Amino acid sequence: MKVTGFELRRIAMPLVSPFRTSFGVEHDRDVLLVRAVTEDGAEGWGECVAMSEPLYSSEYVDGAAEVIRRFLVPAVLSLPDADPYLAEVPFAKIKGHPMAKAAVQTALLDAKLRIAGTPLAAHLGAVRDRVPAGVSVGIMDSIPELLEAVEGYLAEGYLRIKLKIQPGWDVEPVRAVRERFGDILLQVDANTAYTLADARHLAKLDPFELLLMEQPLPEDDIRGHAELARQVRTPICLDESITSARAAADAIALGATSVVNIKPGRVGGYLEARRVHDVCAANGVPVWVGGMLETGIGRAANVALAALPGCVLPGDTSASDRYFRRDVTAPFVLAEGHLAVPTGPGIGVEPDPDALAEVTTATQWLAR
Numbered sequence: 001m002k003v004t005g006f007e008l009r010r011i012a013m014p015l016v017s018p019f020r021t022s023f024g025v026e027h028d029r030d031v032l033l034v035r036a037v038t039e040d041g042a043e044g045w046g047e048c049v050a051m052s053e054p055l056y057s058s059e060y061v062d063g064a065a066e067v068i069r070r071f072l073v074p075a076v077l078s079l080p081d082a083d084p085y086l087a088e089v090p091f092a093k094i095k096g097h098p099m100a101k102a103a104v105q106t107a108l109l110d111a112k113l114r115i116a117g118t119p120l121a122a123h124l125g126a127v128r129d130r131v132p133a134g135v136s137v138g139i140m141d142s143i144p145e146l147l148e149a150v151e152g153y154l155a156e157g158y159l160r161i162k163l164k165i166q167p168g169w170d171v172e173p174v175r176a177v178r179e180r181f182g183d184i185l186l187q188v189d190a191n192t193a194y195t196l197a198d199a200r201h202l203a204k205l206d207p208f209e210l211l212l213m214e215q216p217l218p219e220d221d222i223r224g225h226a227e228l229a230r231q232v233r234t235p236i237c238l239d240e241s242i243t244s245a246r247a248a249a250d251a252i253a254l255g256a257t258s259v260v261n262i263k264p265g266r267v268g269g270y271l272e273a274r275r276v277h278d279v280c281a282a283n284g285v286p287v288w289v290g291g292m293l294e295t296g297i298g299r300a301a302n303v304a305l306a307a308l309p310g311c312v313l314p315g316d317t318s319a320s321d322r323y324f325r326r327d328v329t330a331p332f333v334l335a336e337g338h339l340a341v342p343t344g345p346g347i348g349v350e351p352d353p354d355a356l357a358e359v360t361t362a363t364q365w366l367a368r
């Protein structure tokens with residue numbers, strides 16, 4: 001496949017409501033989209049999930065755009081065949097920047113699969129045609145406000161609730177949700193906000209029978225998570241720590257995680273995401289697909305990944321209207337708590353030109 005060039009497109013997507021985590025509050029998303037154009041006019045899309053500031057990980061959207069412009073696009077354009085699998089070789093020589101790599105790799109993968117007429121889900125090994133949807137609920141100003149939000153999501157049909165927690169907002173919100181809504185599927189996400197010194201406090205979550213406790217400690221504290229797992233009953237799930245299939249194998253072998261959140265942007269793309277899935281499946285570790293507030297472009301690819309056999313827990317694959325009043329693609333809509341897996345070639349969705357034009361803040365064409 002010969003690529004004639006790439007378009008980098010920045011879009012400004014306001015969120016329907018502020019999204020608060022232990023590391024900050026998002027009011028809107030400044031998203032970088034990558035479009036690959038091939039010699040015979042096929043195209044492929046990728047979404048960079050880097051946030052505006054390096055608060056979730058070291059990447060941020062302006063930095064990702066720079067790495068794509070200066071290093072990743074030239075590496076691809078120098079290949080005789082711009083195949084996403086072949087591109088992993090020069091990409092591996094560039095240290096880090098998994099979200100930037102994932103965006104370019106996905107644009108190539110989408111183009112390759114559209115040309116072949118193969119849906120991404122089929123290419124990855126999907127076994128389902130719809131996936132159960134969970135929803136991530138941010139930190140709120142009060143318990144009543146939280147209960148109102150959770151009630152609304154349950155009424156919409158979400159099959160699993162994830163509560164963001166941080167020191168000072170953890171046991172009480174979980175207790176309130178459990179007492180009000182009974183034995184719903186419930187989990188928490190700390191985004192690295194605690195330390196091992198908080199182990200006894202985190203053990204207070206055990207009576208609430210949570211599905212998992214996500215990334216309680218810093219992303220590089222594998223030993224700490226293994227020690228914490230010995231002190232709390234709630235299963236530990238890692239997110240920020242799992243940067244590759246090897247990192248997943250290490251964390252599992254060291255007893256640091258018993259569930260894994262797979263985010264393609266965090267591991268460099270859907271090809272490595274499938275390897276993380278396979279390593280976890282080989283070790284009997286359940287996985288689910290996380291989210292980074294993606295538009296329909298990234299959401300479509302995440303839903304395809306969530307259809308793999310090892311994805312046995314609802315993911316943060318919510319409907320488009322969880323975050324956006326108007327998506328740039330046809331919206332993903334909840335049906336009986338599930339999202340349908342796209343069936344078209346590649347990621348199976350196209351951005352709507354008018355919707356895209358409405359939110360575009362900058363475009364740049366990068367060619368040989």
Ligand SMILES: O=C(O)CCC(=O)N[C@@H](C(=O)O)c1ccccc1
Nearest residue numbers: 056136191290291292293294316318
């Ligand atoms: O549903 C979604 O797309 C968001 C799910 C979610 O909570 N993402 C969290 C996370 O840490 O997993 C996040 C939010 C904002 C920025 C980065 C990550």
